[in-house]
Amino acid sequence: MIRTPLRPLARILRARETGENPDAIEAANRAQRHAVIQERARGSARTRLFFMSCAFALAFGTVGAKMGVLASSQPSEPRVQTTGAQIISQRADITDRHGRVLATNLLTHSLYAHPQQMVEPERAARELVRIFPDLEIERLNKDFSGKRSFVWIKKKISPEQMQAVHDIGEPGLLFGPREMRLYPNGHIAAHILGGATFGKEDVASAEVVGVAGVEKAFDHWLRDPANDGAPLMLSLDLTVQAAMEEVLGNGMKVMNAKGATGILMEIKTGEIVAMASLPDFDPNDRPRPLLKGDPSDSPLFNRAVQGQYELGSTFKIFPVAQAIDLKLVSPTTMINAKAPMKIGKYLINEFRGHNYGTLSVTDIIVKSSNVGTVRVAQLLGADRQRDFLEKLGFFEPTLIEMSEAPTGKPLVPKRWPAVTSATVAFGHGLAASPLHLAAAYATVANGGKRVMPTLIHDRSQRGGEQVLSPEAARIAVQMLRQVVVRGSGRSANVEGYEVAGKTGTADKPRPTGGYYGNKVVSTFASVFPASDPQYVLVLSLDEPSAIGAGGESRTAGATSAPVAAEVIRRVAPLLGLRPSTETQLPMVERPLPDRLKLVSN
Amino acid sequence: MRSVLYLLTALAVMGLAFWAYRENYRTQAAISEMSDIQRQIGRLREDLGVLRAEWAYLNRPERLRQLVDLNFERLKLVPFGSDQFVDVGQVAFPAPKAPEPATDPETGADVPVERPAGYPPRRPQESTP
DSSP states (O other): OOOOOSSOHHHHHHHHHHTOOHHHHHHHHHHHHHHHHHHHHHHHHHHHHHHHHHHHHHHHHHHHHHHHHHHHSOOOOOOSSOOSOOOOOSSOOEEOTTOOEEEEEEEEEEEEEOGGGOSOHHHHHHHHHHHOTTSOHHHHHHHHHSSOSOEEEEEEEOHHHHHHHHHHOOTTEEEEEEEEEEOTTTTTTHHHHOEEEEEEEOSSOEEEEEEEHHHHHTHHHHHOGGGTTOOEEBSOOHHHHHHHHHHHHHHHHHTTOSEEEEEEEETTTOBEEEEEEESOOOGGGOOOOOSSSOGGGSTTOOHHHHOOEEOGGGGGHHHHHHHHHTTSOOTTOEEEEOSSEEETTEEEOOGGGOOOEEEEHHHHHHHTOHHHHHHHHHHHOHHHHHHHHHHTTOSSOOOOSSTTGGGOOOBOOSSOOHHHHHHHHTTOSOEEOHHHHHHHHHHHHTTTBOOOOBOBTTOOOOOOOBOSOHHHHHHHHHHHHHHHHHSTTGGGOOTTSOOEEEEEEEEEEOTTSSEEEEEEEEEEEEEESTTSOOEEEEEEEESOOEEETTEEEOOTTTTHHHHHHHHHHHHHHHTTOOOOOSSOOOOOOOOOTTOOOOOOO | OHHHHHHHHHHHHHHHHHHHHHHHHHHHHHHHHHHHHHHHHHHHHHHHHHHHHHHHHHTOHHHHHHHHHHTHHHHOOOOOOGGGOOOGGGSOOOOOOOOOOOOOTTTSTTSOOOOOTTSOOOOHHHHOO
């Protein structure tokens, strides 16, 4: 291309000749040149814009096309990508520590009706009432003949009932699949498991949600598909739990008690091996909660966790163990336990008006002297006593994995004047659940290291805080052993298992204030075997009375201690504890058929 | 030359089309077989759940206790007690019986027992009591 000069000489000369301004020629040429440059720039910008709009159209077109495809296509499960079988039940099983099933799911059906599609509504209603006697025919007739287009009839039906409904041959009766929660062991561990019910319901499926106990506490975990159907393994042992419930039930009958509770806990880990509360219920058919009256009368009430009882003399070991830990007393220190003792305007008496005079610290525990314990508690002072009980966990609800745990908050006195400090020392004025007591006894028996009760098997826990020196803890267990050897707990002795424990009989407080004269809660808290504590058993009977040789008796030594002994006798072999016997059985030589002796080198 | 090339190309295209057609159908068959198996696994899992529930239900401690009571005459089962812990050395074994006289090889028990068709032949340790 030939570039046009801005000032072409020929034209300039010509312009000069004619007297025109040569600058006008330059300006015209410059303008022409600029116009060309502008035209070129516009062209390239247009091309760029064209490509840009193409790219945008392509991108939005792709998105739009994908949206169109998604909107118009039929949904289907990805069949090729799924690896492995993904079909798992919607709620995980619950098993005991050996994998025996405590709660599982069962596929059943629900029954619903579309009354508008019914051919013979009256006949269908008649037949349905014949199959399900609990339905009302008037109600069904009203539902089927009205304007309703959908009616639930039954939430869960058995296969036989389903077949019978099929045989009615009514097209308006329809079935929806349901997963139902099943507790195959019935009443066993009912309070721990709780129960389940249907949440959001639909024709095709229904949500199963836990309503109490472990089912509610682990509701999210049990329904989490990320667990891939892994069962929830509890620390319970089904055999031990069943044996304990049986013995406890019999004990409750023999002792004419209103209720009973027992907790068996592993000391080293805090795992609860068995926990029962009677009366109980069937979690497959959970009763409705009481709307009026005392909730503790309902079978739903879990005495072991929710009960708030003044646990009586079982508390005496705590001030004594603490005093030994602080080196204020030794087991042989003599303490003046002359009854009655006066604190302010209150008199502290011994059980049945005894007067023990001067006792050693061991004998205070063995004879369960109120006055002696109060004297030891006075050596400690209210602040230190309260701190120790707080460290043992008596001020907070237990952290056990049940939905009821927060309701078991102990009733603790707000202020600690001298008289409160004295009564708490022998277990009155502070109401805690039997589970609190079990945890505290486990702490003492665990060499003074704090034990947290748990229901989950093999959960790694941090080591507890040291609340008592191992030496003081060992002495405390030895004192408890003395109670069973020669004290109030003699009836709890089980040959070979070195039971160490403490009885506690506490008058029940009236709801109106004051105490009942003839209603008690008798508790036996024990540790076995004393030489190497493995398990804690806390057993509590509500309003027991034993008719023995000496007439009626309500003391724990006559009521809960023998029941506890029976529990230990039944349960200890099941736990694999070998009895320690003094006389060994002789070894028998096995006669061999060829009369040869095998020798191992 | 060129026509041969065209012919070969056309044949190759036809062959590839046939192969793709077959692969497509084989894939679809495999997918539907897989979903069948998945469904079957689901059904079997359901059955397994029912069987596990039934097993747990039949082994519930209450029923076992009833069975023990019913069969007490024959079995004489009592709860496991602490006196049942013994070492193997403390158990008295019965004295061995005198060895039986050798059986006649011709009429003896060493003749292989006739088993129904489809069963493997009896292994020697199966016949020892």
